[in-house]
Amino acid sequence: MTHSPDSAPKAVQVSDLSVDLGGRLVLRGVDLQIRQGEVVAVLGTNGSGKSTLIRTIVGLLPAARGEVRLFGTPVPRFRQWKRIGYVPQRITAAGGVPATVYEVVSSGLLSQRRLFTPLRAAGKQAIEESLALVDMADRRKDPVAELSGGQQQRVLIARALVSDPELLILDEPTAGVDLASQQIFADAIRERVARGTTVVMVSHDLGPMDALIDRSVVLRRGRIVYDGPPHASQTHAHVHHSHGADEPGWLT
Amino acid sequence: MSMFQLEFMQRALIAGLLTGLSAPAIGTYLVQRRLSLMGDGIGHIAITGVALGLLTGSAPVFTAVIVSIAGATAIELVRARGKASGDVALALLFYGGIAGGVLLIGLAGQGAATLNTYLFGSLTTVSSSDLYVVVGLAVAVLVVAIGLGPQLFAVCQDEEFARVTGLRVQLLNLVIAVMAAVTVTVAMRTVGLLLVSALMVVPVATAQQITRSFRSTFVTACVIGVVACLAGIVTSYNANVAPGATIVVLALAGFVVAATVGTLLRRRHGRIAPLEDEEPEVGVPAPEPHVVSAGHPHAHNPACGHTKVEHGDHVDYVHDGHLHAAHGDHWDEH
Numbered sequence: 001m002t003h004s005p006d007s008a009p010k011a012v013q014v015s016d017l018s019v020d021l022g023g024r025l026v027l028r029g030v031d032l033q034i035r036q037g038e039v040v041a042v043l044g045t046n047g048s049g050k051s052t053l054i055r056t057i058v059g060l061l062p063a064a065r066g067e068v069r070l071f072g073t074p075v076p077r078f079r080q081w082k083r084i085g086y087v088p089q090r091i092t093a094a095g096g097v098p099a100t101v102y103e104v105v106s107s108g109l110l111s112q113r114r115l116f117t118p119l120r121a122a123g124k125q126a127i128e129e130s131l132a133l134v135d136m137a138d139r140r141k142d143p144v145a146e147l148s149g150g151q152q153q154r155v156l157i158a159r160a161l162v163s164d165p166e167l168l169i170l171d172e173p174t175a176g177v178d179l180a181s182q183q184i185f186a187d188a189i190r191e192r193v194a195r196g197t198t199v200v201m202v203s204h205d206l207g208p209m210d211a212l213i214d215r216s217v218v219l220r221r222g223r224i225v226y227d228g229p230p231h232a233s234q235t236h237a238h239v240h241h242s243h244g245a246d247e248p249g250w251l252t
Numbered sequence: 253m254s255m256f257q258l259e260f261m262q263r264a265l266i267a268g269l270l271t272g273l274s275a276p277a278i279g280t281y282l283v284q285r286r287l288s289l290m291g292d293g294i295g296h297i298a299i300t301g302v303a304l305g306l307l308t309g310s311a312p313v314f315t316a317v318i319v320s321i322a323g324a325t326a327i328e329l330v331r332a333r334g335k336a337s338g339d340v341a342l343a344l345l346f347y348g349g350i351a352g353g354v355l356l357i358g359l360a361g362q363g364a365a366t367l368n369t370y371l372f373g374s375l376t377t378v379s380s381s382d383l384y385v386v387v388g389l390a391v392a393v394l395v396v397a398i399g400l401g402p403q404l405f406a407v408c409q410d411e412e413f414a415r416v417t418g419l420r421v422q423l424l425n426l427v428i429a430v431m432a433a434v435t436v437t438v439a440m441r442t443v444g445l446l447l448v449s450a451l452m453v454v455p456v457a458t459a460q461q462i463t464r465s466f467r468s469t470f471v472t473a474c475v476i477g478v479v480a481c482l483a484g485i486v487t488s489y490n491a492n493v494a495p496g497a498t499i500v501v502l503a504l505a506g507f508v509v510a511a512t513v514g515t516l517l518r519r520r521h522g523r524i525a526p527l528e529d530e531e532p533e534v535g536v537p538a539p540e541p542h543v544v545s546a547g548h549p550h551a552h553n554p555a556c557g558h559t560k561v562e563h564g565d566h567v568d569y570v571h572d573g574h575l576h577a578a579h580g581d582h583w584d585e586h
Contacts (some may be wrong), residue, residue, distance in 0.1 A: 001357070004288070058416045059415065059416065060412055063494060079418060081416060081418030082417075082418070084416060086413060086562060087415040088410070088412060088413060096283040096284050096286050097283055097284040097287070097408075097456065097460060097465065097466055097468060097469050098278055098460060098463065098464050098465060099284075099405070099409055099465065099466045100464065100465040100466070101463075103405065103409075103465060103466050103467065104409065104410075106402070107402065107406035107409065107410075107413070107414070108417070109416050110402060110403060110406050110417045110418075110419060111417040111419075113402065115399070115400060115403065116399040116400070119402075141465070142464070142466065143464050143465070159413070163417075171424070189369075194401070246485050
């Protein structure tokens with residue numbers, strides 16, 4: 001891992017963050033700092049606040065208290081979105097009109113495209129590379145609605161990687177995805193990690209991505225209860241309470 | 253004298269060409285966002301705009317475009333708030349648009365005949381000054397719909413992702429609403445306010461039967477729109493009926509044909525190349541530690557009365573303070 005020196009701004013800096021969803025506090029006073037080049041897994045059961053944390057980090061949800069900074073800038077004022085790659089849980093709006101794999105992936109370049117200008121050759125090449133990376137190059141002309149869940153998920157990661165982001169944020173990238181797709185996913189991310197990309201991913205179950213993780217953060221009822229090195233049973237420890245409170249990293 | 257030499261027919265055909273292009277262009281974005289009926293609502297509100305023009309003696313096309321844009325902005329703001337009461341607020345706005353329009357037209361001393369030319373279009377009433385306005389507005393809509401295509405596509409396809417790429421999603425949504433309002437005004441003299449929405453939606457629905465990408469849907473819908481408008485205007489002249497009706501009936505006939513052809517094509521394609529088998533899905537692996545519930549004679553089922561809890565890919569049953577999950581021939585503690 002190529003960690004930048006401590007003087008570099010943190011990729012993600014969450015301080016005293018509370019988030020309110022419909023009158024219910026889903027996150028309570030969360031503090032989290034992620035250095036550039038780190039690969040962090042955010043774990044926790046359903047309803048623990050994982051996705052809320054991720055969605056607040058990328059600015060989709062407002063903070064009720066506290067703040068999130070991306071590369072040193074508070075999210076409401078952050079403008080360098082081309083440094084961020086976001087992979088949502090699902091294709092949220094499979095719209096009323098068909099859209100091909102190529103069209104969906106090309107929208108990942110919008111953060112660096114000016115208005116009223118056509119796609120440049122470099123952009124087209126980036127799309128091809130991104131499609132090849134997730135093994136979807138031969139499906140580029142197919143409508144995304146005709147793909148399996150795993151293939152759709154691969155399209156979403158290609159869309160996030162096409163702009164070559166410095167910080168990749170993934171919300172449950174492997175939930176309900178077949179093992180072959182999970183492996184392709186993990187390989188694509190490993191390649192980026194080797195180039196120094198910071199990765200934050202939320203997961204229930206890391207699968208083949210487990211080996212990439214430097215650090216895991218466990219959320220329970222909107223608070224961070226573990227923040228430290230990943231350990232063997234991490235994928236289930238948070239679900240089954242099988243940890244001892246005296247192990248390093250567990251917060252009380 | 254052929255009908256193409258008649259000046260009013262030339263004007264009607266030019267207006268029809270531009271309407272046929274711009275209505276499906278903006279319609280593609282509306283359908284993608286599942287806002288197919290938005291054009292309908294704006295059309296209702298525009299009736300008040302037309303009536304204001306007639307009442308004040310100014311050009312109805314100007315007052316209509318102003319009132320439509322105001323209405324579309326209001327619709328977009330209500331929609332963006334996402335409140336349940338928004339649905340009712342929109343209904344009130346639409347009824348108010350029609351009722352206000354009919355009332356004002358009555359006060360202006362105009363009868364149902366005048367109103368009809370705006371509701372269903374009219375070949376003879378497109379004046380030269382109307383035509384200039386229509387050309388200007390239609391060109392503006394087309395420039396935005398094509399030039400901002402990638403941005404508008406992203407916003408309509410996945411609004412949250414568009415937000416994270418730094419696009420100004422609210423502004424772009426407003427652009428779509430305003431373009432829809434302008435298109436309603438463009439289409440007012442040819443298809444009329446009550447049927448304008450059909451020209452935004454039907455060509456897109458038709459195109460979708462045979463296309464597989466957004467771009468090809470957009471282009472095909474515009475071609476269908478132009479053909480329906482021009483053919484509808486010619487038919488309207490020959491049959492002496494309102495052009496709105498002939499345009500929309502022709503567009504719907506096109507949809508029926510395309511839907512039939514599309515179904516046959518898909519069926520044939522399906523016979524030749526069946527869907528590949530998906531790889532087996534790997535869900536949440538078997539829970540660890542794996543603790544078998546000792547002496548568990550009771551077999552849980554969805555109707556057994558024990559509280560059910562979703563847990564990953566299976567259901568746990570709450571049983572005497574424990575969570576039990578089916579595993580092969582026995583029950584596990586979870």
